[in-house]
Amino acid sequence: MEDATWQAEQFERQRPRLQAVAYRMLGSLSEAEDAVQEAWLRLSRSGDEAINNLGGWLTTVVGRVCIDMLRARQARREDFVGTWLPEPIVSAEDGDGPEQQTVLADSVGLALLVVLETLTPSERLAFVLHDMFAVPFEEIAPIVDRTPAAARQLASRARRRVRGAPTVPDPDLAAQRKVVAAFLAAARAGDFDALVAVLDPDVVFRVDTGSRTRLMPTLLTGSADVAQHTAIQGPRFARHCQPALVNGTAGIVARTSTGVIAVAGLTVRDGRIATIDLILDPDKLHRLVLAD
Known part of the structure; x- marks a missing residue:
């Protein structure tokens, strides 16, 4: 024993x-x-x-x-x-104490x-x-x-x-948050030009819909195409969004009265968004536990 x-x-x-x-x-x-x-x-x-x-x-x-x-x-x-995307780790967007910094230091981005x-x-x-x-x-x-x-x-x-891939974000989390806030504001307004300004010219936008009927593209590349798609879909979708930490970097979580409906991990490099990984797979979202 x-x-x-x-x-x-x-x-x-x-x-x-x-x-x-x-x-x-x-x-x-x-x-x-x-x-x-x-x-x-x-x-x-x-x-x-x-x-x-x-x-x-x-x-x-x-x-x-x-x-x-x-x-x-x-x-x-x-x-x-x-597109298949990993299960995200989502935590509260605010908080820069020692425990939060430890989480960020040990995180791995989507x-x-x-x-x-x-x-x-x-x-x-x-x-x-x-x-x-x-x-x-x-x-x-x-x-x-x-x-x-x-x-x-x-x-x-x-x-x-x-x-060879844009996987390492800018180290300044506060700067990441400002870029994500600008992206959300432009998405809510459907502002194409403001979206292009905050996106890297070679941005990659990946979407994991899981078993859902695919009513949207699962992969877009280039700031013009991503901005156009976001400008059309953004005003309806972004009103449910709020900032969050997704795998240790500034990201987005969307909630309705039924719970979390989407999580987006973003990679901010040189002050612009280089990748957007949008998870809509209900199985992954159902298992999601939001850390405080």
């Missing part, structure tokens, strides 16, 4: 890190919870197996579980039409998760574990059944893909 209690206590200490690894691997809070739970089940069944480094052992298990889940997801998505979704499962694992959690390639290699040198190459390929 004492050994089981100690094991459970040690696992709970590891849980936040394991959850963070799994979310970055899967882009889904619910699937991340499933992966971490599977790690606990395997640990509880390990019996007398000698585990010298519990944290490393659990990270290996979660990594392998996530790879299997990503491969299964890819197989299910062969007939998927449209735009980055979208790029990670384009990687192979092995590339994603190598990048997430090494670049985000400083796991040595010697420990990553057996998880992906490669040599350390090959694991390094996987992370290098992933890194090039990430660097």
Whole structure:
């Protein structure tokens, strides 16, 4: 009994890190919870197996579980039409205290998760574990059944893909909020010129409608097309919107009397909006928990 209690206590200490690894691997809070739970089940069944480094052992298990889940997801998505976006993490827009800053420092934006979704499962694992959690390639290699040198190459390929996309926002959160406020004001007014002014010329607008009937485009690029669409739809839709923190950056949440109907993550770079990731998938919104 004492050994089981100690094991459970040690696992709970590891849980936040394991959850963070799994979310970055899967882009889904619910699937991340499933992966971490599977790690606990395997640990509880390990019996007398000698585990010298519990944290490393659990990270290996979660990594392998996530790879299997990503491969299964890819197989299910062969007939998927449209854009898939991650499950968002949404919190109150106000608040700049130490706890809030800790959340921001440990966050990962939706735009980055979208790029990670384009990687192979092995590339994603190598990048997430090494670049985000400083796991040595010697420990990553057996998880992906490669040599350390090959694991390094996987992370290098992933890194090039990430660097080639607008995933890192301006560091000043207050400045991000001003840009998002200007975007919302222009959207409410249906002001095409004001929208163009706040959008990056090469802005990417992605929409995840889930299983809903697609009454809007799931991908738009360029400030003119995005501004035109927003100017038409904005006055009706934006009246339900309010600022929020979405995955640690300035974003938008839309609510009606029935609850949350949309979440938008925005990447503000050089004072303009470079990406907009709009989540309308009711399954993801239904699971959404707004943190205070």
